[in-house]
Amino acid sequence: MLVRPVVQFLAPDPRHDGVRPVQIWGLRLFFFLMLVFVASFAWRVLLTHEGPWDPVRAIAFAVWATYPALALFGLLHPLRWLPLMFFTIGYKAIWLAFVAYPLWQAGTLWGTPTGEVAGSFLALPLLAAVVPWGYAWRTYFAWPRRVIEARPTSASEAG
Template structure:
């Protein structure tokens, strides 16, 4: 009973994160795409195109929260990589930039770390991949 209730709460939290991401990222990305200010550098255009597509896929996560866990893990990983690989070196070098982003992302990273069902993710995505990789190695060797 407790486990079912916990799973229901986790599902609702996942759906909320999918929705919040779709709205926040999607609003900014689609606004830039539909009402650009001048011409874009190609990389800038790619960035907003990826974010717009990402936001649309996050909407699917509301309906299929466990099937689209890789999107949630992607979100967790890019934030974590940014904090460790971009923010931390800037901070330790005495050139703190991105402080506001860091403050919001450290909360998001913690929430995602708690909400993502890591056991389910491992069982559904990693375990099968590792088995297939091991079988491939044994048959090709």
């Protein structure tokens, strides 16, 4: 009896353009986690900060306050808000490659604040796993297909 609901949860769903319900709920989970953890942390820092800001640090916290607040919309419409996931995957992958990886190679990453951030970013493969890449490709990256209409021939136009 349990097999049928599990199969339906894993099968492509025509109501969601062929995206599996497990991916829809996975996206909703990550949008929820962004909203609860990242937004609350960023807004707390912004609202309690005293004194002048370092401009680059201020930009980082402004971005961290904004994009997870938008995750509220992703909870409601996860496929429409996939670009927010692309942004999240992109900045975390870039940060891991350019900041964390060299420190890890040098053996100086863990036990530092940078190591703590890197540890929180290591869930990146799970985030990438819930993205419906086929849908994303068709919707956001592939060239639109042109519909070629049958043009009447000269003889039929005269007709």
